[in-house]
Amino acid sequence: MSTEQDTSVTSLPLGFQWGAVKAGIKASGKLDVAVAIAPKTAKAAVMYTKNQVVAAPVTVGRRHLQSTGGRVVAVLVNAGNANCATGQAGIEACVQTCVAAAETFHCIYDEVFPSSTGIIGVPFPAEKVIAALPAIQTVLGSTSDHAELFAQAIMTTDTRMKTARAVIDIDGTRVNIFGAAKGAGMIHPQLGAPVGPPHATMLVYLFTDLAAETEELNKLLAPAVEQSFNCISIDGDTSTNDTVLLLASGASGTKLNERTVEPFANALNLVCGSLAHQIVDDGEGVTHVVTLHVTGARTPAEAKQVAKAIAHSPLCKTAWSSADPNWGRLLAAAGYSGVTFDPEKVNIRIGTQPVFEMGMRAPLFDEAAAHATMQEREYTITLDLGQGNAECRFITCDLTAEYVRINADYST
């Protein structure tokens, strides 16, 4: 058994077809409606945003998964309009697109899994999605080109497509995972058990040809999401439409069992980790990707709480934008995280440079060396709390004037 990243066309999971067209929803006129078709036997697991406010496709998607018990035949995604805060009319518009897609792709309407991303609060143009369905049917296919069309069509402010693949080789049988994601702003996913109604900003679709039941997939998806998408933040804004879908076609003939679960879980973690990293790397205005490695915590939750306070501190984030080794801001943010600790026991390193120890500036702190580390596109800041064995790796980025420009210019 081995887990490896493979970019060859054969590493795409069997049993799926992908396609996308231009339906005129994005003002740019680019690809904006994407479809993925799975076999009737496919099983899905999904995690949605924990935001109290959710978009119509989240409400409808939850309902569909509940009524089918996790069966998904068609994934229908549009970019350009989030169908959020659109009231009952938005729900009805979403249902109409599912009904039309069911007809086109020969399934039941609740076997359609809808997603939307884009502007919030604008009436949803269901008629454009519906009118595009026949054209999508003619472009469906199973090659890398088809899968990439899907990945391109779901982009909004993303500057590049985000995909990842993994292959698990089990006694000569291959199980494949292909993941496609979008997201560049309003990124601080907090995915969990469904809560209330989401504005979709991070969308992730994970396709595999493993054979597994929804319940089994849910058990694998939750920890994979917790360590990846729930451990990244661009701006601390948790979206109303964040969605991660794991869809298993079963077409590899390999079942999830005692022998396959571990290699599959590892491969799923790799794919989720890669996509999560790509999302931060393509964050709005990002010039530095910073991994916060919080160690020596009492619990993983406390480690994450400290990392999040730093990741959301405008003062830390602006210092990173200029490669300023201002460790005082790191320490101050940790201090207001709500986690109790003794500052005298805290140890901070930027890359390999010691910056803070024994309650003060590290004697060996070399400001020029720390500054040089921070000029790299990507580096790690380690903060050891000195009071336990728990840890967390959290990926975040700097805050730049470009981020402000992008989001101040965004028009309602």
Place this chain on the structure above:
Amino acid sequence: MSTEQDTSVTSLPLGFQWGAVKAGIKASGKLDVAVAIAPKTAKAAVMYTKNQVVAAPVTVGRRHLQSTGGRVVAVLVNAGNANCATGQAGIEACVQTCVAAAETFHCIYDEVFPSSTGIIGVPFPAEKVIAALPAIQTVLGSTSDHAELFAQAIMTTDTRMKTARAVIDIDGTRVNIFGAAKGAGMIHPQLGAPVGPPHATMLVYLFTDLAAETEELNKLLAPAVEQSFNCISIDGDTSTNDTVLLLASGASGTKLNERTVEPFANALNLVCGSLAHQIVDDGEGVTHVVTLHVTGARTPAEAKQVAKAIAHSPLCKTAWSSADPNWGRLLAAAGYSGVTFDPEKVNIRIGTQPVFEMGMRAPLFDEAAAHATMQEREYTITLDLGQGNAECRFITCDLTAEYVRINADYST
């Protein structure tokens, strides 16, 4: 009895002397060491940051107040160095300045209340503060000019001095309050009962000639701070040195009692409210001051929790910078605040313009009118949760490219 704002020289509280000099701590060469002298009988109440990491003067100040039971004769403040994350050496340096000030101003060392603000993690130049003390003694005085020297010397990135006054007229006797504050960045004060050790960014000194005991003053200060300084945020970064000191000289001859407590509390609230507003208004890079009025909440704490999520949302803050009535971002931030609510019952107004109701864009939403309101320097956003009678007014500001520039350029 009447409460009024009065800017005449006679409205300064009796019994105090103020002064400030240039001690060479600020790189700019401006006034940087300030002193206020109170009579031996003066009583103090103080609230410090809840940050786990606190500066040396906070540790020392707590110790002094505990040992004197709330007696403060000399307030000693420097700007330009926060004396934070400076280890045991920082504590000793702070104590040295208190001992020297006690000698100069004829009191006991623990009757000196130290404060520092400025850069974090840089060895504290106690010798500069000590060398400046004789000069300060020669410039002490009780006029508005003296009080304003004090207010100027405590400034760091502030572009203007922040002071407020109130006069309470009780049966012909006047009780005066004078407040001086500093703070422009790292502003999201969370003041409370002393927790651990603080990098001072918001400093507030409230002087009054009322006669009151420390315990009585504490009871008045906590609610006044809760409604003012604990309800503002510039960047969501809670500093390590935030300090609010209320010092009562008793020189008016009027005691705090059943008849005076209410007008005094009202006047104290006014002064704190004015200073809190001035701090946001002078926030780094601020072009718009936004009051978030959250109503219809189950509890005041939930109202504040929703307001804080919006106040700390980079997406909301950047939209405000361009007067963009992007209410979807307001709703999304409320949605991830952690407070449960039904989006269908939420009502949002920008100024007097309805923008969101019944789960969707308000039928009467006039985008141009909302945009016009948001072009004002200052306006109110009202968010009614529709599930209770509790409310909160929280003052915050926009996030601009200028904020990023200021904080990216700040050198360690």
